Amino acid sequence: MKAFEYAAPTTVDAALKLLGGPNAAALAGGTDLLGRAKDYVTSPDRVVYVKEIKELGGITGDAKSGMTLGAATPLSEIVHHSGIREAYPALWQATSEIGSIQIRNMSTVGGNLLQRPRCWYFRAGFGLLGMKDGQSLVRAGDNRYHAIFQTDGDALFVSPSSLAVALIALDASAKVRGPKGERTVKVEELYRVPRREGESELTVEPGELLTHVMIPAAGKNGAYEARQKQAQDWPLVMSAVNLTMQGDTISKARVVIYGVAPIPWRSEAAERVLVGKKFSPEVAAEAGTAAVEAARPLSMNAYKVPMTRTVVKRALIRAVQGKGYWEEG
Amino acid sequence: MAEWPASPSVIGKRIPRLDGLLKASGKAKYPSDVHPKGLLFGAMLYSPHAHAKVKSIDTKTAEKLPGVKAVLVIAGPGTTLRYHGDDIAAVAAETEEQARDAIRAIKIEYDVLPHVVTEAQSMAEGAPEVFKGGNVKKGRGQTKGKPEDAMASAAATIEATYTVPMITHVCLETHGLTVGLEGEKKATAWASTQNVYGIAGDLAQALELDRGDVTVYTEFMGGGFGSKFNADVWGTTAAKLSKMAGGRPVKMFLDREQEHCAAGNRPSATAHIKMGADREGKIVSVIAEGHSTGGVGNGTNMILPYVYRGVPHYSVGQANALTNRGGSRAMRAPNHPQSCILTEAAVDDLAEKLGMDPLEFRLKNLDPGSPMTPIYQAEIPIGAELIGWREKRKPRGKTGTGPIRTGLGMALHTWGGGGNPGKQVSCTIHPDGSVDIKTATQDIGTGARTILAMIAAEILGLQPTEINSLIGNSSYPPGQPSGGSTTTPTMAPPCYDAVTKARDALFKKVASAFNNARPEDLSLKQGQLWAGGEPVASWKEACRKLGTSPISVTGEFVDGLSSTGVGGCQFAEVSVDLETGEVKVKKIVAIQDSGLILDLLTWESQVYGGVIMGLNYGLFEEVVMDPTSGRMLNPDMEWYKLAGASDIPEIVVRAYSPPDEKGRQVIGVGEPPTISTAAAIGNAVSNAIGVRVTEWPMSPRNVLNALATASREGRA
Ligand SMILES: Cc1cc2nc3c(=O)[nH]c(=O)nc-3n(C[C@H](O)[C@H](O)[C@H](O)COP(=O)(O)OP(=O)(O)OC[C@H]3O[C@@H](n4cnc5c(N)ncnc54)[C@H](O)[C@@H]3O)c2cc1C
Numbered sequence A: 001m002k003a004f005e006y007a008a009p010t011t012v013d014a015a016l017k018l019l020g021g022p023n024a025a026a027l028a029g030g031t032d033l034l035g036r037a038k039d040y041v042t043s044p045d046r047v048v049y050v051k052e053i054k055e056l057g058g059i060t061g062d063a064k065s066g067m068t069l070g071a072a073t074p075l076s077e078i079v080h081h082s083g084i085r086e087a088y089p090a091l092w093q094a095t096s097e098i099g100s101i102q103i104r105n106m107s108t109v110g111g112n113l114l115q116r117p118r119c120w121y122f123r124a125g126f127g128l129l130g131m132k133d134g135q136s137l138v139r140a141g142d143n144r145y146h147a148i149f150q151t152d153g154d155a156l157f158v159s160p161s162s163l164a165v166a167l168i169a170l171d172a173s174a175k176v177r178g179p180k181g182e183r184t185v186k187v188e189e190l191y192r193v194p195r196r197e198g199e200s201e202l203t204v205e206p207g208e209l210l211t212h213v214m215i216p217a218a219g220k221n222g223a224y225e226a227r228q229k230q231a232q233d234w235p236l237v238m239s240a241v242n243l244t245m246q247g248d249t250i251s252k253a254r255v256v257i258y259g260v261a262p263i264p265w266r267s268e269a270a271e272r273v274l275v276g277k278k279f280s281p282e283v284a285a286e287a288g289t290a291a292v293e294a295a296r297p298l299s300m301n302a303y304k305v306p307m308t309r310t311v312v313k314r315a316l317i318r319a320v321q322g323k324g325y326w327e328e329g
Numbered sequence B: 001m002a003e004w005p006a007s008p009s010v011i012g013k014r015i016p017r018l019d020g021l022l023k024a025s026g027k028a029k030y031p032s033d034v035h036p037k038g039l040l041f042g043a044m045l046y047s048p049h050a051h052a053k054v055k056s057i058d059t060k061t062a063e064k065l066p067g068v069k070a071v072l073v074i075a076g077p078g079t080t081l082r083y084h085g086d087d088i089a090a091v092a093a094e095t096e097e098q099a100r101d102a103i104r105a106i107k108i109e110y111d112v113l114p115h116v117v118t119e120a121q122s123m124a125e126g127a128p129e130v131f132k133g134g135n136v137k138k139g140r141g142q143t144k145g146k147p148e149d150a151m152a153s154a155a156a157t158i159e160a161t162y163t164v165p166m167i168t169h170v171c172l173e174t175h176g177l178t179v180g181l182e183g184e185k186k187a188t189a190w191a192s193t194q195n196v197y198g199i200a201g202d203l204a205q206a207l208e209l210d211r212g213d214v215t216v217y218t219e220f221m222g223g224g225f226g227s228k229f230n231a232d233v234w235g236t237t238a239a240k241l242s243k244m245a246g247g248r249p250v251k252m253f254l255d256r257e258q259e260h261c262a263a264g265n266r267p268s269a270t271a272h273i274k275m276g277a278d279r280e281g282k283i284v285s286v287i288a289e290g291h292s293t294g295g296v297g298n299g300t301n302m303i304l305p306y307v308y309r310g311v312p313h314y315s316v317g318q319a320n321a322l323t324n325r326g327g328s329r330a331m332r333a334p335n336h337p338q339s340c341i342l343t344e345a346a347v348d349d350l351a352e353k354l355g356m357d358p359l360e361f362r363l364k365n366l367d368p369g370s371p372m373t374p375i376y377q378a379e380i381p382i383g384a385e386l387i388g389w390r391e392k393r394k395p396r397g398k399t400g401t402g403p404i405r406t407g408l409g410m411a412l413h414t415w416g417g418g419g420n421p422g423k424q425v426s427c428t429i430h431p432d433g434s435v436d437i438k439t440a441t442q443d444i445g446t447g448a449r450t451i452l453a454m455i456a457a458e459i460l461g462l463q464p465t466e467i468n469s470l471i472g473n474s475s476y477p478p479g480q481p482s483g484g485s486t487t488t489p490t491m492a493p494p495c496y497d498a499v500t501k502a503r504d505a506l507f508k509k510v511a512s513a514f515n516n517a518r519p520e521d522l523s524l525k526q527g528q529l530w531a532g533g534e535p536v537a538s539w540k541e542a543c544r545k546l547g548t549s550p551i552s553v554t555g556e557f558v559d560g561l562s563s564t565g566v567g568g569c570q571f572a573e574v575s576v577d578l579e580t581g582e583v584k585v586k587k588i589v590a591i592q593d594s595g596l597i598l599d600l601l602t603w604e605s606q607v608y609g610g611v612i613m614g615l616n617y618g619l620f621e622e623v624v625m626d627p628t629s630g631r632m633l634n635p636d637m638e639w640y641k642l643a644g645a646s647d648i649p650e651i652v653v654r655a656y657s658p659p660d661e662k663g664r665q666v667i668g669v670g671e672p673p674t675i676s677t678a679a680a681i682g683n684a685v686s687n688a689i690g691v692r693v694t695e696w697p698m699s700p701r702n703v704l705n706a707l708a709t710a711s712r713e714g715r716a
């Protein structure tokens, strides 16, 4: 990796000043940034460590009024938080399946949300869109881990953050502070589909810091993930859902899917199926089917279509009924 | 002929590795842990392209960077680079960072050439050539009897194309060594190798020294699996860099990317197989056409049919498709795991087609002419019992109705693993009672150090911990390179010979000191010297009688202590989620013979390790090449998937070791237990989900694709 200047400020203001310079990067757990730096995908001149900033740590609030997560909170704190486990099982499940214990101990809420895609063309230095001589390497090559939605565009990577999928389902917001002050955005607004090479998939600008994530009180929520390995693997696809119930009837639904698009994929098609219905496993299955109607897989990832249908269905069943038909015992 | 003791006190017991605690506690110094004084760090520059010519190379900037002590060009202008990872140049610098920066400062102009990295690309009409003379090399074909006629008259036939991808060795310690020179004429190296004796010769040649001027140490090493027999370009390059830097030691270990790309692979294998059986369930014909790639090296030499060699009619054709990717190397039981998958999948499918229990079908088709057949016949019922075959196994497709299905599968394997003459072990008994065993072999995980100590302890009536078992040093008597499961069967006989002769020499020298006993009256057990049925002295007291002269004997290979040829069977129980394609292996049962087992504990650990490696082959591993850029896309440990602790199922290991099996003497066990695991897992998955998954590994993608194809074709 390229040599860089290092600073470890203790306040957000000091951090923002340091991040103001050209080509600076925030460093939290480093589980993403350092790998990218070693592979020369990202070569910052200055690295600003944010875990010493007290303001950015900790989990506050409760199930009724909502909770706030500091951006530098390690993922393991979420896993060990009984309040989160009870109120936001979607977040708890998604987080507890990230990486390994070691990775969850090091990595943070902010770092997870703002990690860069794992697309193997991007990580090999071919850029986020994976183009070579005007051709998409992804389209012509091995796209087993790539997107199945919006595949007529150039951005075929998938958004890497499990946390984002859960937080968007939970309708969470993020506080971002920069040289121009502070703004609060919906977590889904942290992401966009880049239109050309060089444009980031993240809306947080260089020089800005994500400081907090706020989660409102939630309805019945849950997540379900499909993966190849049990140990230390990424989801192939995952879904997090959040249903507001009026009696037995679903009055509001949020269905978000991981591993299918360059952004955390909000499935309005699935949500439309759910709203106004009484919950049943059949309704969950219908929502799963609706979720994949617009899928247009690439040459090697058609398998993600039935898999996505399943994880949406199972996330819904898990959210409402706890235990699922697929679980043994 | 020599014989192992009939009622041993150490041999056959469970003896913990002598260096187990050192390894488990991190105290063991592996070659990559060694930091001799004045150490420089080496780094390799390797090709980012699959096929290119070096137009120009400029190292001037790199040479002037701080800390850089030596720069060596390996592929000068005009050289053709044939794969991502091919060696171009190397640097030695004061720090690792400086070395890596210097590598990036070397300026190269490439003429990028068209490449072929997949078998399809390689075999296409008019494909760019990897080497002059065409990409496709016809391999060994075989015909026996009249396969077409026999197929036509078969009562049931199956026909399918089965595929297993290329994988790599992924040694946890990457390839490499640290090497330095003292003066002009002496070199010392610490190498991660499975051939400590041979690698000294490689380095001597690179340095224009005699073999004896180079001492190589391999006290410990972090895995080779067949890929670490030579010093390789990077090793000899390190030696040359050291020479250029005035002899300062240079540490050169590959990064993971180059390790994956350039340091060996197990070739892929695809075969289109027709197999037919008669009404009684006897296989009558096999017709197979296969192809594979081992990059710029050899492809798979498919043994088809595998194990069931008694099939009366068969024809096999195969081709090796050269590709622009690092060359294959031997990998734990070369050719066998692929051959096992291809054959055992077809055998299983044919049994299902006939409506026969695949276990009975296998028993029916064992080769009557093979010495392994009685072994399989004995092992299969043991394995069936341990996996619960009779109670649990349901016919394919009749495994229930829910989304999670469980299934059972099995497969058979065979291997050689015999000992070779020509290697030596020395034994020195010192007057203070200490005993040194020396040989230039190494412990690649098979327990060589412990096993040599056990043999000595057995013969001298001592404990293995009382023996100094000295290996991993090229200046010791020539020892065996660890390949082909030959280390134990090759090194045990000369060890036995050396220690027996040393003991007899001891008896001769000291007998008179014990009531004028005759040497033939003496024996050793329980740490005592015995004369005529009485303990007369402790081991130490006996040795003291040697005065000032130790006994030193070099042992040679003796006949009668080792042999070759093993058979084994493995069973897998899996659960498969039909909706997500996720496969979980619940249990593996491995039954293995290997003659006389010296250390049951290290033996079992070989089998566990083999099964885990086979599980990775069955579920996770595959080299992914990008057709357009020609690069390996997963040269890491993130997308090159390997099991973690939670992926490991219950593994039940049983030695098949009745008295007549012990009479077969010592046979190696390093390779056989990894052969049939992946085949058994694939068969279990097909049993669970009701359709054959023809492509390994059993990933969710391959499972869901197989289900989708079957449902399109109306089969499920
Ligand atoms: C084997 C493995 C498996 C994994 N599996 C999963 C998985 O299943 N799901 C998943 O979601 N992730 C997974 N990960 C990724 C891991 O979760 C992320 O690397 C981690 O969450 C990043 O957090 P960090 O604190 O280490 O971030 P860092 O690496 O420190 O930073 C990541 C990025 O965010 C920026 N950044 C960090 N904090 C801030 C801030 N407060 N404000 C602005 N910018 C900031 C950094 O500049 C950098 O660009 C896996 C990783 C590995 C190695």
Ligand code: SF4
Pocket (backbone or CB within 6 Å): none
């Ligand atoms: S995960 Fe990798 S780095 Fe961590 S202990 Fe294991 S081998 Fe070492």
